Amino acid sequence: MLENLRPLLTKILEPFAKRMNINPNILTLISPFIALAAAYSFSKHLLILATIFILLSGFLDVADGAVARYHNRASKFGAFFDSTMDRISDAILIIGIIFGGYCNWLLGILLIHSAIMVSYVKARSESQGIECNTGIAERAVRLIIIMIGSIVSAICNNPIIFNYFLIVLMILSYFTVAQRFYHSYKQFKIEGNNKNGN
């Protein structure tokens, strides 16, 4: 959904990437620790601070790729490491939200499950050679929903508002799983038909 913004983002991040001639894996590794700070902030009901940490963690997630590409350091391990750290960050954030009491354990489990399923379906599809960059609630969108929910809830001083945003997040995440599954199903079918000469 936000993939169209990538060229613009690459341009914006260029001056940063130019100056940061370091191993991009360092940025990738720092990101989950910042997510941990966000989770701790959620557990202490510091919603605005948590949002700032999510923004910073998300920034590192876009910066690692930008640095890797700018300095020709992009690697297959880097892509794998980036994706793995993102899954860890996703779970850490939700655990902090559960500890903060912004959702019950069932919604929390479903949020973690749906977030992991979104990228699992993509990863399995891509492992079979099918590109799967589709679906409404990719990671950036999921983080933005959490940030907006957190900020609105802080401004209105009403934790229930955050809970409503989390319910929407869970629904959109499972919807994305279905979108990616259907997309892959169609591609596998086309591939099968081509092989059979239909």
Ligand SMILES: CC(C)CCC[C@@H](C)CCC[C@@H](C)CCC[C@@H](C)CCOC[C@@H](COP(=O)(O)O[C@@H]1[C@H](O)[C@H](OP(=O)(O)O)[C@@H](O)[C@H](O)[C@H]1O)OCC[C@H](C)CCC[C@H](C)CCC[C@H](C)CCCC(C)C
């Ligand atoms: C607060 C300050 C101290 C520091 C802040 C720095 C500022 C300069 C702000 C920077 C803003 C901005 C650049 C930060 C964006 C944050 C975040 C919302 C974006 C996170 O992007 C994730 C990224 C993931 O891509 P990646 O390839 O690394 O990882 C893939 C991912 O894990 C996939 O998972 P899934 O399938 O999607 O679930 C895996 O499958 C892949 O394998 C894996 O590779 O995505 C980047 C895509 C987009 C192009 C990003 C567009 C971002 C927009 C421009 C964001 C605008 C954000 C606004 C600033 C948000 C404001 C909200 C407000 C605070 C309420």
Ligand SMILES: Nc1ccn([C@@H]2O[C@H](COP(=O)(O)O)[C@@H](O)[C@H]2O)c(=O)n1
């Ligand atoms: N440590 C890393 C992180 C990322 N990459 C490369 O960037 C791609 C992801 O780009 P984002 O802008 O979305 O972060 C990833 O697929 C890798 O090619 C890397 O090499 N090393």
Ligand SMILES: [Mg+2]
């Ligand atoms: Mg990244």
Ligand SMILES: [Mg+2]
């Ligand atoms: Mg990432």
